[in-house]
Amino acid sequence: MSTACCATALATQAVFQRFLNRRRNMNTLSTTHNTSRFRWHTLTAQVPMGIALASLLVLVGLPLLFVLLQVIFPELTRGSLANAFSPLLHNLADPELLALTGNSVRLGIAVVIVSALIAVPLGVLRALTRLPGAAWWDVLLLVPFMIPPYIAALAWVMTLQTNGFSQQLLGVAGDGLVFSFSGIVLVMAFNIFPVIYFAVSRTLSAVGGRYAAVAQVCGATPWTAFWRITLPLSLPGLAAGLLLAFALSIEEFGTPATLGPAIGFEVLVTGIHRRFSDWPLDMPGAAVLSLVLVLLALLAFWLQHWLLNRRSYVSLTGKPAPFEKADLGPWRWPVLALFALMVFLAVGVPLLAVLATASTDTLSGGLQWSNLSTRHFTALFANQDGALAALATSLSLATGTALLTGILGALIAYLVVRSSIKGKSWLDFLSLLPNTLPAIVIAVGLILAWNQPFWPVNVYNTSLMLLLAYSCLLLPYPVRYTGASLRQLGDNLEAAARVCGAGFTQSFIRIVLPLIAPSLLVAMLMVFAIASRELVASLMVTPAGAQTVSTFVFGQFEQGSPGVGMAMSLVAILTTTVLLVGLTGVGRRRLPGVG
Incomplete structure (x- = not known):
């Protein structure tokens, strides 16, 4: 019996050892699989990281760089780096x-x-x-x-x-x-x-x-x-x-x-x-x-x-305590x-x-009933001096700016808030830098940057210059709005998507984007409203023969036609107002804590 028991024990031990070896091998394979999946997701995230960083360098970094280069090299516009720093002291003095x-x-x-x-x-x-x-x-x-x-x-x-x-x-x-x-x-x-x-x-x-x-x-x-x-x-x-x-x-x-x-x-x-x-x-x-x-x-x-x-x-209670506001009494009126x-x-x-x-x-004629007329609005909608073309140009550029900054802003905000990729601090810095850059400086930088003979694509004196200027100026809006929304969302759904095999792009498009869509829509509407009436960059980089709403109004006053210019202004103000009212309505219905 003892021999049989020993044989049974040895057989059981051998089976148990094989089970442990198999379990260890399975754990090793699972760890290797998870590690490879993590690396795969990291490599996948590097692609949008590169796209976002390259876009920011073109939109924000390039104009500011060429402003600095022009300060140092006065002959830069002629394609020469001669006489470095020569006019700097002269201009400063x-x-x-x-x-x-x-x-x-x-x-x-x-x-x-x-x-x-x-x-x-x-x-x-x-x-x-x-x-x-x-x-x-x-x-x-x-x-x-x-x-x-x-x-x-x-x-x-x-x-x-x-x-x-x-x-x-x-x-x-x-x-x-x-x-x-x-x-x-x-x-x-x-x-x-x-x-x-x-x-x-x-x-x-x-x-x-x-x-x-x-x-x-x-x-x-x-x-x-x-x-x-x-x-x-x-x-x-x-x-x-x-x-x-x-x-x-x-x-x-x-x-x-x-x-x-x-x-x-x-x-x-x-x-x-x-x-x-x-x-x-x-x-x-x-x-x-x-x-x-x-x-x-x-x-x-x-x-x-x-x-x-x-x-x-910091409030001791963890949140602001309600307080009784003072009654105005006789000071009410x-x-x-x-x-x-x-x-x-x-x-x-x-x-x-x-x-x-x-x-x-x-x-x-003054403010007289007999002097009231709709002829300026009639002239406006009859395309006098290219009014409708200017309106169409502004609306199309504003739409393009809203789409471009919305897509890029959502991507940047996601990478800054969610990812642990090296270099995301540069994304955050470059995306918020336009807040400190005056519009005219961005316009100057774009002119200096793209008016160079070595570029393979001709951007200078095209409508693309306006799109770049508007996008640079207004990019912080989608980044901030979307970033705030992302910080309020948990990452459980994304983790579940990754466990089920979804990649970075798939989880971003199908999970994250629908959740941040209300905040992103608000930011894009704001970008559209501001871009449709932007003046400074429009005056500086609008290509020859083209007009926007702002340059049209400015030009009408310089030509002595204030009536048509103000009619266009009224249309622009009403458009902006309607958009912002719609923005407020969307925010109250869809965004937590708004309204």
Whole structure:
């Protein structure tokens, strides 16, 4: 029996050993298979990584590189690298450069101060009091973003000039105001102050009034609690809004270009445009001015980032506690009158001026019932001066820009948020760099980059230049919107897809893209709305014989046909408004936390 038991035990041990060996072999094969699958997915992800990086280098890196090269090599446009750095010191020591830089900084600071004087009281009242119709006031104060700055400037000219609308209605002309440094500041402030308003109101809403309420319980007056508690807690957000307004001010072209020539006031952006439009062309000078403008914008954005990350305030409960907003009491009607006045100046005056100019037969006929006419709209839709072609060009370019930036932005955001591939930090940096680059600098860089004889494809003086410019300027919108959406999504579905054998491309198209589609659609609609009325890049790189909506309007005023130009402006504003209303509706229905 013992021999039989030993034999049975040995046989059992042998079978068990073979089972262990087989299991070990299977685990080894499974590990090898999983490792090869991981490597396969990594190699598959390298392809879209390469496509995204190459696209960003063409869209963003190339224009900025050629601006720097033109600063160093003044003969670059002639295909020579001779006389390196020779004009750099000359341009830096040019008194005109110092004057243009000083004007830009002075204008930016003045616009920030005036915008803050308007926006901070409104933002405080919106956040800390029970303002009647608060949501509607927010919507109305978004409208200045829909009115292109150059159209707003032209509308103010039509209103305040001699025999303008204000003189016809009130007997008061404002030539001395609108054509002055103060006029430029006011017009720009009416367009920019909503940036500070929303920063202040949202920051104060997040801070809340509970800390001030505690201070009042301890004996502080409401004003003391506001100045000593609420306002200091809100300073980082307020300062960030002010710096953003400064960056927008020094980059703005339309208002200084419209109002500045009458008083001989020129800033960096108009100086760059003059060097590219007046003969003889001054490429090195334009490149140096562009570099100075980029440095000013980068400084503003760096300070904004530093202030936002310098301090953080964390609620002990993990989320902001609700607080009781103050009742306006007898101040209710004065506060409503203040909001109504600001909305009228920022929204009502420009829109009414655009409508009046487009709806009157002749400007000399004035605001009379007998002078009302639809002939400007008739001329517009009869394709006078290529109006319909300009509209079609803008719409097609805006559509192409929305599609290109949407696809590329979704891919970049996915790689930055989801992947662990080396080099994704460069994708993130390059995709957000256009936020700090003024539009005119991008246009200058594109001209310098593609006006070279060694390129195998002719891009210069074609509509592709506009597509590249718009895409570079507006790419951050899809990247940021899609990135925020991706951070809210788990990765379980993608992991399940990979376990079932799906590759990177298949899981991205069939799993990720449908989930981020609402955010991506919102971003693409915003890109479409902005690209359809962009002015600065359009003036710089539009090919000969072609027009966009913005260049058409600009040209109509230069030719003395403001009625047709304003009719086109009204069409553009209404189109943008309808798109943004649709955008809001999509966001409220499809996006969490919106509305």
